[in-house]
Structures are given as C-alpha cells and as structure tokens.
Amino acid sequence: MNVRALAAKAIFDVLEKGVSLSVALPEQQQHLDNGKDKALMAEVCYGVMRQLPQLDKCISDCLAKPFKGKQRIVYQLLLVGCYQLYFTRIPAHAAISETAEACRQLKFDGLVKVVNGVLRNIQRNNAPLSTEADTLRYNTPAWFIKRLQQAYPEQWQHIIEQSHQRPPMWLRNNQLSQSRDAYLATLAEQDVVASKGTSTDAILLESPKDVNQLPGFMDGAASVQDGAAQWAATLLAPENGELILDACAAPGGKTCHILEHAPQAQIVAVDFDEKRLARVQQNLDRLNLKAQVIHGDAANINAWWQGERFDRILLDAPCSATGVIRRHPDIKWLRKNNDIAELAILQQQIFDHCWQWLKPGGTLLYATCSILPEENSQQVSAFLSRTPDAQLVPIIQQQNAQDIGWQILPGQDNMDGFYYARLIKAL
Numbered sequence: 331m332n333v334r335a336l337a338a339k340a341i342f343d344v345l346e347k348g349v350s351l352s353v354a355l356p357e358q359q360q361h362l363d364n365g366k367d368k369a370l371m372a373e374v375c376y377g378v379m380r381q382l383p384q385l386d387k388c389i390s391d392c393l394a395k396p397f398k399g400k401q402r403i404v405y406q407l408l409l410v411g412c413y414q415l416y417f418t419r420i421p422a423h424a425a426i427s428e429t430a431e432a433c434r435q436l437k438f439d440g441l442v443k444v445v446n447g448v449l450r451n452i453q454r455n456n457a458p459l460s461t462e463a464d465t466l467r468y469n470t471p472a473w474f475i476k477r478l479q480q481a482y483p484e485q486w487q488h489i490i491e492q493s494h495q496r497p498p499m500w501l502r503n504n505q506l507s508q509s510r511d512a513y514l515a516t517l518a519e520q521d522v523v524a525s526k527g528t529s530t531d532a533i534l535l536e537s538p539k540d541v542n543q544l545p546g547f548m549d550g551a552a553s554v555q556d557g558a559a560q561w562a563a564t565l566l567a568p569e570n571g572e573l574i575l576d577a578c579a580a581p582g583g584k585t586c587h588i589l590e591h592a593p594q595a596q597i598v599a600v601d602f603d604e605k606r607l608a609r610v611q612q613n614l615d616r617l618n619l620k621a622q623v624i625h626g627d628a629a630n631i632n633a634w635w636q637g638e639r640f641d642r643i644l645l646d647a648p649c650s651a652t653g654v655i656r657r658h659p660d661i662k663w664l665r666k667n668n669d670i671a672e673l674a675i676l677q678q679q680i681f682d683h684c685w686q687w688l689k690p691g692g693t694l695l696y697a698t699c700s701i702l703p704e705e706n707s708q709q710v711s712a713f714l715s716r717t718p719d720a721q722l723v724p725i726i727q728q729q730n731a732q733d734i735g736w737q738i739l740p741g742q743d744n745m746d747g748f749y750y751a752r753l754i755k756a757l
Contacts, residue, residue: 333367334414335432337374338407344379344660346402351375351660377417378409379659380494383466384459385412392448404441407432411449422453469494473667474652481703485739489701492741493655499538500745502555502583503531504617506590513552516545527557528727528743529564531587550617555583558653558738558748559699562644563587565725565750566695570594572641576621577628577684578602582610584644589619597621598635600628629680631687639689647677649698649705653747656740674704681713685720688755693723696735696751706749707734719756 331339336358343354355375359368378385389408390396397405411429414420426449433445461467464475468490478486501524503510510531517524522544523536534557541547541554562584568574572595576585579599589597597620601607604625611623626634628645650673651661681696688694696713698705711734714720725736735751 331361331435332428332432333362333371333374334407334410334429335435336361337371337378337410338403338432338436340371340375341378341406341409342403345406345663348664350658350664351379352658373418374410374413376659377413379663381413381417381459381469382409382663383469384461385409385416387460387466388412388416388452389448392451401438401441403436404433404438404445407436408445408448411445412452415449415452416459426450426453469662471662474662474665477667477670477702481701482739488741489739489747492739493747494659495656495741497556497656497746498744499535500527500555500557500560501533501535501544501552502560502587502590503533503552504550504590505531506593506617507546507549507551513546516551520545527560527745529557529560531590532557532560534744548616553583553586553613553617555587556654556657556746556748557743558745559583560587561727561738561748561750562646562695562697563591565752566642566644566693568592568595568642572596573638574598575600575631575640575643575684575687577643577645577680578648579623579646580606580610582613584646585610585621586613586617586619588644589614589621590617593619598624598640600624600626600631600634602627629676629683631683635687639687639692641689641692643684643688643692643694644697645680645684645694646697647680647705649673649677649700650702651699653699653701653738653740653749655747657746670702670704674709677705677709678712681709682717685713685717685755690719690755690757692755694753694755696749696753698749699746700749701737701739701747706737706751710734710751710753714753721754721756723752723754725750725752 340354340358343349344351362368389412414425430442430446433442465472470490503513524533527534568588568591570592574595574597576599579585580601580603585599599610599621607625614621624634650665655661724731728736738745738748740747
C-alpha cells in the first residue's frame with residue numbers, strides 16, 4: 331500500500347477505534363521501507379490530528395452524504411488528501427492522484443471518482459479553511475477550550491497556540507557517563523547544535539535528530555526526555571541507600587533518571603500496563619541500570635509488595651495528558667470532557683494509597699503531564715485537607731510561593747506542560 335492508504339488506516343484506528351497515534355502510526359509504518367515515506371506518513375498523520383476540525387468541515391461541505399460503516403476509512407483518506415493540499419508542498423496533481431490510488435488499494439474502487447472529485451473541487455475552490463467557530467479557529471474541542479478559559483482566562487489562547495507547535499527534541503545527559511558540558515562538547519564536535527536546559531541534565535537540540543546518529547546514545551550517554559519531565563528526579567532529590575517507589579513508572583524515563591542521580595538507591599518501578607513495562611526494562615538495560623520492575627496497581631500496593639515502607643515516592647499519576655498535546659495531538663480527540671472527573675477519582679485513590687506506604691519524614695512528589703487544575707492544584711489541595719500528616723513544600727521554581735505546586739505551561743522554556751507538588755510526611 332502507498333503512504334496515503336497506510337496513513338488513512340492509522341487515522342481510522344485513532345478516530346474510529348480510539349487507538350493512540352503513538353501505537354497506530356508505527357503499526358502502519360512497518361509496511362514501508364523508505365525513510366522518507368515513513369517521515370511523510372508521520373507528517374500527514376500528525377498534521378491531520380492538529381487540523382482535524384477545519385479539514386473535517388472542508389470535506390463535509392463537499393460531500394452530499396457522510397460515509398458510514400466500513401466506508402469511514404475513505405473519509406479518513408479524504409482527510410489525508412485535504413491535508414496535503416493545504417499544508418504540504420506536494421504538487422496538487424500528485425497529491426490527488428496518489429490519494430485516489432490509495433482508495434483503490436483500500437479496495438473501494440467504486441469510490442475512487444468520489445475521492446478524485448472531492449479533492450479536485452477543494453483544489454479548484456482554493457478557499458481558506460473555515461474559522462467561523464472557536465472549535466474551527468483553534469482546531470480544539472469546545473469542552474477543552476471552555477476548561478482552559480475557566481482555568482487560564484488571560485492565557486488560554488497562548489496555551490492553545492503553544493500546544494499546536496511542533497515539539498522540540500530534548501535530551502537528558504547521563505551524569506554517570508559524563509558531565510553535561512562534556513556531552514555538549516561532544517555534540518558540537520558532531521555538528522549537533524544544542525543548548526542547556528533549566529534543569530541540571532537537560533539539553534535542547536536545535537533540530538530533531540535520529541538517536542542512532544547521536545554520539546554514545548546506544549551506549550547510554552543520553553536519553554530522550556522532555557525538559558519538563560526531567561524535573562521529576564531533581565525535585566524528588568533521591569539519595570543513595572534509600573528505598574524509592576516509582577509509581578506508574580512506564581516507560582521508565584524517570585526511573586532511570588532517579589538512578590542516574592542515586593545509583594545506589596533501591597528503586598521499585600511499578601506499572602499497571604504490562605506491555606509498557608517492557609519499555610522500562612529496555613531503558614534500564616541500555617543505561618546499564620538496575621531496578622525492581624513489577625507489574626501491579628499503584629492503588630493496591632499491598633497486593634504486590636510485602637517490604638518496608640518507602641523513603642520517597644514518585645507518583646506520576648495517570649492523567650488527561652493535556653500538557654503534551656504538541657507531542658500527541660490525537661489527545662484532543664481521544665479525551666472526552668467526562669474523562670477528567672473519572673481521572674481525578676483515580677488520582678485520588680492512588681494518592682491516598684501511596685501515602686500509606688510512605689515512611690514518616692518521607693517525600694512524595696506528585697506529578698502529571700496535565701494543565702487542568704482538577705488534576706493538579708485542586709487534587710493536591712483536596713489531599714492536604716483530608717491528610718493531617720501531609721505538608722506541602724514549596725518548589726523554588728514556582729512563580730508564587732503561595733501556589734499549590736508548580737504548573738509548567740506548554741512552551742514555557744520550550745518545555746511540555748507539566749505539574750509538580752512536593753509533600754513531606756510528618757514524623
């Protein structure tokens with residue numbers, strides 16, 4: 331199958347089956363051998379997710395009746411074709427002919443003329459994409475716009491704008507291998523332009539690179555991790571000899587970073603998703619680090635842990651992931667408004683249970699990649715009100731010492747949206 335047909339299949343899996351693009355895209359890319367084709371497919375799939383409402387209206391206006399059932403994949407194919415016409419430099423005739431050919435490859439020969447006609451009509455009209463409603467203007471679902479307006483009345487438009495930017499590539503220097511300055515020098519020798527981030531190990535690349543082309547990467551010199559996520563190990567402040575729980579640990583970036591800071595700590599990395607736990611072990615192996623990796627529920631530690639209580643706990647809670655939309659634009663369409671309340675309940679359950687397993691005097695770092703107060707400051711505030719032995723410790727990076735935790739917004743210092751709150755258990 332050609333790139334357009336495979337892209338339509340990936341988009342179909344996301345929009346019709348609820349599969350994340352980070353799963354659907356590689357599944358279809360494996361059918362391509364050419365690196366440029368894989369890159370084009372990624373560009374198209376991510377682009378469609380970013381611009382979905384405008385593309386949807388553009389196509390719907392050209393159709394006499396909507397596609398239903400199995401024919402929905404032809405609609406996804408039209409999204410692919412429309413995106414090419416508006417957002418790529420591919421010549422229109424090539425984009426249309428290749429998309430029509432993809433329709434044949436998807437075994438919908440009877441709809442080839444429809445695909446061809448719709449795309450030619452769009453090309454002829456050459457009309458600007460609609461911005462007549464906020465959902466179209468911001469390519470963002472109405473429920474999410476409303477929540478942002480309530481939480482950030484002066485910043486919501488900037489947050490959406492930043493969430494539509496293409497994300498930069500961040501590296502985490504492995505301080506067990508070399509200093510950050512030494513690795514920056516090594517990158518410079520390879521003509522890789524990079525700069526320091528705000529946290530101790532963070533390195534921002536001027537442009538993304540294939541990790542196989544990064545010096546020492548496969549030997550553990552560095553890892554790929556957003557600058558915001560790298561604050562977790564620093565704020566947790568692990569020490570050698572401590573027993574530390576990384577709750578909800580997959581895919582393991584923070585587990586490894588904790589060990590890079592405290593290689594003699596005893597780390598227990600647990601996650602509910604057994605498939606994603608394999609990634610934790612792969613990351614540990616590449617960096618030559620050791621942790622106890624367990625398949626289990628962080629809301630039911632008693633079921634899989636009979637050891638002592640923990641000196642420190644990193645609770646990177648399941649969340650809406652609304653802070654990382656620039657990396658995963660499909661989140662806008664996979665998340666629903668009522669998911670937020672359900673996630674807040676789950677977060678509360680894990681929060682309360684993990685606290686029981688923290689030693690007196692111990693530290694719990696609550697973290698999410700969300701920007702919604704219900705999952706962040708409101709969640710921590712409610713926890714503090716029902717937990718007499720919990721004390722919030724302000725984080726230096728907070729704009730205001732009175733804030734409940736540190737909210738990083740998308741694009742701040744080129745980082746993803748993230749939230750941290752540090753709590754200490756009374757002796």
